[in-house]
Amino acid sequence: MLAFSELTDADRRAIDALLDQRQRVIAPRRDVVAEGEVPRFAHFVLEGWGCHYRQLSDGRRLMLSLLLPGDLFDPHPQAVVRTDHAVGTITAMTVAEVAPDALDALGREHRAIARALWWNSHVVMGTQREWIASLGLRSARERIALLFCEVYFRLRTIGRCTGATCEFPLTQADLAEATGLTPVHVNRMVQELRRDGLIEWGGRTLTILDLDRLCAVASFTPAYLHLDRAVPVG
Incomplete structure (x- = not known):
């Protein structure tokens, strides 16, 4: 959230004071907010990765968006x-x-x-629109490439990349849930991107070997992330 506006020291102190009041640590692969729950709080992600998701009664699950450090979710629980x-x-x-x-x-x-x-909400909506467009328009290879690009740009915006490398703790099963594919299909697409010299992925880290080519494969433009309100994208 802090990437979307120039904040004064007073603004940052006010945010820190608010966030320090009530914090919670949740283990991996657990719900922060369950479907059907009565919401009580807005949530800021201080550390770690998560996702919005929808699960059907037979266990099939689809990720709706990723949550990364610094993200805000459920900003209006009273609604x-x-x-x-x-x-x-x-x-x-x-x-x-x-x-x-x-x-x-x-x-x-x-x-x-x-x-x-306000800009945080705008980016959330833009990201969800892009994910919907991916499901309807992009091939499997393009969907995987888009997710790699999106995560890299989002993490770079908040200073969590080292050169072309960023953290990437998702599994291939996670990628399948995020892209509407099977894990087997995800594996094939990831291997293609590796063979083409576009990425290296292993040990919970992702390295983009050729960002321009990967963006071209994904038909990725960072416009929906509104990075012009934060840092240069070049």
Whole structure:
């Protein structure tokens, strides 16, 4: 969230004070918010990876979006009676739970924070639209390439990349849930991208060997991430 507005020291102190009040650590592969739960808090991801997901009664599951450090989810829990999807962890995750009234007050008192909250919501909606477009328009190879590009650009924006390398703790089963493919199909596509000299992936890290070519394979443009509000994308 902090990437989407220029915050003063006072703004950052106000955010830190709010986030320090109530924190929770959730183990990997657990729900932070279960489907059908009565929501109480807005959540900030302080550390770890997670996802929004939808699961059918027979166990089939689809990721709706990824949650990375610095993300805000469920910013307006007072607007719904019960959640219509779940939020789960992928790795161990530390979240700050913030009362909606306190978050609203923070936005009223700090205009830059209000802008950051608005842009966060805008990026979330843009990302979900792009994932929907991927399911309907992109091939399996293109979907996998898009996910690699998206994660790399998002992590680079918050300073969590070392050169062309970033953390990437997803499994091939996770990639299958994020792209609507089978794990076997994901494996074939990942091997193709490796053979083509586009990526290296192993040991929970991803290295983009040729970013321009990978973006071209994915038909990826960072426009939906609105990085022009944060850092240069070149």
